[in-house]
Amino acid sequence: MKTLTPADARRFAARQLRTLYKHLTSPSEDGTPLLGNARRRWVRRIPYVVAVILQAVLIPTGIVCLSHFYGLVLPVAAALTLAQTAPLFLAVTRPLAAWWIIAATLVITAAITARHHQEMGSWPWTAPMVVGYSFLMLALALRESRATLLSVWVATILLTVLTTTLGLPRSGDGTTVLLIALSGAVLLLGWAVRDRAVARRLLTEQEQISEVERERRTLLEERTRIARELHDVVAHHMSVIAVQAASAPYRIEGVPDAAAEEFTAIAGTARESLAEMRRLLGVLRSEENGGEKAPQPGVAQLAQLVETVGRAGVPAELSVDEGLAERVPQAVALSAYRIVQEALANVVRHAPGARTWVSLSADEDAPALRLTVVNAPPPQQSESLEASAEGTGHGLVGMRERVRLVGGSLDTGPLPDGGFKVAAVLPLDPLQETTA
Incomplete structure (x- = not known):
């Protein structure tokens, strides 16, 4: 087994530092604002509103902490506080760049306050510093990759340890552990929320793709x-x-x-x-x-279809002009039968027990076959079968294809009283009428 030499340890440490620096300087996404892809405008404004509220709260309290507790002159306290807080606006679009600015400012502030008399409070991190840094961690967690978040947390630990142990005349208190633990918890929580949101978005996209594929397959x-x-x-x-x-x-x-x-x-x-x-x-x-x-059904078989639906619990009435079955071409009659069949099937599935009227008449002026299927609202005591049947609306796709086949028109939709209407106009070929 090869013995690890000091040179090997230095090379390993150098590689790890290069990897850490790479993740800390390589944003994983573009400058799209946080929640910038939300549909509602007020949702897209939430990060900016939070940033404004943080400025209004953290700037006054930060100046007071630095000037009163550590005795810093007002201009220096104001400059340090603004440098710690203002980059939170940048965190809305580029949180990693904002982290570099805020992290450097925190170290500088800790180095300055360590040499001033401390009346009360904590060192090296004040309460406004911890709050602002936690919100920065949340912005990072919602934007950057897992490797970048881990690198930020490791860098936070290193900066905290170096600040409190190397060359500073004062030892840190409990805020050191608080900042490390709180930043890690916020990063973990934000990453979990983001990961869940990404999973839900991917699931929604997959469902949409599946629905499109189902419609295409049905068509x-x-x-x-x-x-x-x-x-x-x-x-x-x-x-x-x-x-x-x-x-x-x-x-x-x-x-x-x-x-x-x-x-x-x-x-x-x-x-x-x-x-x-x-x-x-x-x-x-x-x-x-x-x-x-077998021979395909047509207008003459509609009476048997209506009778079958009646046995399924849907009272239906059929009205057909006298002699219409002999005048309708076979292709048009087949399309009319299939449209009525699908419309009655929809009534059975979605409005069981609803009274239904089927009407077929000839328009001599067009000439065309006018087909109407209208159902009343289902009775209150009837329970819809939609929960147990896959009512995806694909039957309407078949109706439209039938109508398009013969060059007709289709009108479907709910009625004001809660019922549903299917109305189709199917042109009759005069040449075929004469032949018939």
């Missing part, structure tokens, strides 16, 4: 579901075109050869388009969702 899932349903709708129509075009020469008598060839080409193009569409969108249909190959 993508809804778009995928819409793509699957559109695949079924378009595939049905393309299949009908292919079958009609292929069977036209056999169903219609006297079809010219050129027309028969044209029908054959149309049928072939339809089959090719159908195959290509299935290759592009087939990846969206997983094996688990194979059941979605």
